[in-house]
Amino acid sequence: MIASSTVISEGSVLRDEVTGARSRGLSVGFVPTMGALHAGHEALIARSAAAHDLTVVSIFVNPSQFNDPADLAAYPRSEEADIARATAAGAGICFVPDVGEIYPNGQAPTVRIRGPLTETLEGAGRGSSHFDGVCTVLSVLFSVASPDVAYFGAKDAQQLQVVRRMVADLRLPLRIEAVETVRDSDGLALSSRNERLAPADRAAALSLSRSLATVGRAILDGAMADAAAASEMGLDLLRQAGCEPEYFAAVDPESFEQDPAPGPSTLLLCAARVGEVRLIDNMTTQFAAQTGYGFDREREES
Ligand code: PAF
Secondary structure: OOOOOEEEOOHHHHHHHHHHHHHOOOOEEEEEEOOOOOHHHHHHHHHHHHHOOEEEEEEOOOHHHOOOHHHHHHOOOOHHHHHHHHHHHOOOEEEOOOHHHHOOOOOOOOOOOOOHHHHOOHHHHOOOHHHHHHHHHHHHHHHHHOOOEEEEEOOOHHHHHHHHHHHHHOOOOOEEEEEOOOEOOOOOEOOHHHHHOOHHHHHHHHHHHHHHHHHHHHHHOOOOOOHHHHHHHHHHHHHHOOOEEEEEEEEOOOOOOEOOOOOOOOEEEEEEEEOOEEEEEEEEHHHHHHOOOOHHHHHHHO
16 A cells, blocks of 8 residues: 655645654655656655655646747646655655745746856757746745755756756755666656657657767767767767757766867767657766667667
8 A cells, every 4th residue: 555645735834844844853855846757756756765754746847947838838747646656656745836836926036047057958958048947946946845855867967967056056955966867778768758759759769868878988989089079970860860959969067068078977968859859868978888778789789
């Protein structure tokens, strides 16, 4: 039998619950989500539940981080199933606010980080206000959930770095912990958007992880002159597989600026449209060296 969790929709009630738990000496972990939970979210919740007495999971599709109304409208919503899944994975509280609860005055004061970290890659592709929306909603959620630690997936690598920067710059009293990307056995990174992929597009979707792995190994083999060459090779591989690439980049994992001399610590990131669906993925070159994914490995094995 699965234990039940407490479902709360008001921020003030959540704050009282968490304050009560803390006054009893309990530690609190937090997993913010936009719902459509999958095994990647379960890994975050399980990690939190293993480390804390109470795990709070928020389920809120945040309108302020979508620059495309069609993308917001198409975002999968499955609240009841999400609550059941979060509870089974270890959530003690599910916070499911509506838009008016998070933005009572129509719009919250905006938290904005400027510079390449927020303005390139996802910031460029999804509009410069994307990370403003992420930072703003997380400021509200961190305030009402007041966790000791908040858990984020490494798949959204740029978001993770933006959140780390925000927490450091605003001296927010919590720690951010990253959890490794969960992948299907063939390498496809789990994403709530995967469920919108047409069956015929799944093979093309796989080319994101394959191109990252292939380029990563080429860098480590010394076959890549610089980040521009790595990007060009990645874009070509994505196009050949039938995707519409948006970017393929080799960056410094702290600044997210192009890595002048790609090597073992370089982070490779890509975004591509597969049919109607926009997907992202990333890998360090070191991880690429260890995986069995990659167009080059396929050729070696066939
Ligand atoms: O990664 C997500 O699902 C969202 O960007 C987050 C962190 C829940 C903020 O809305």
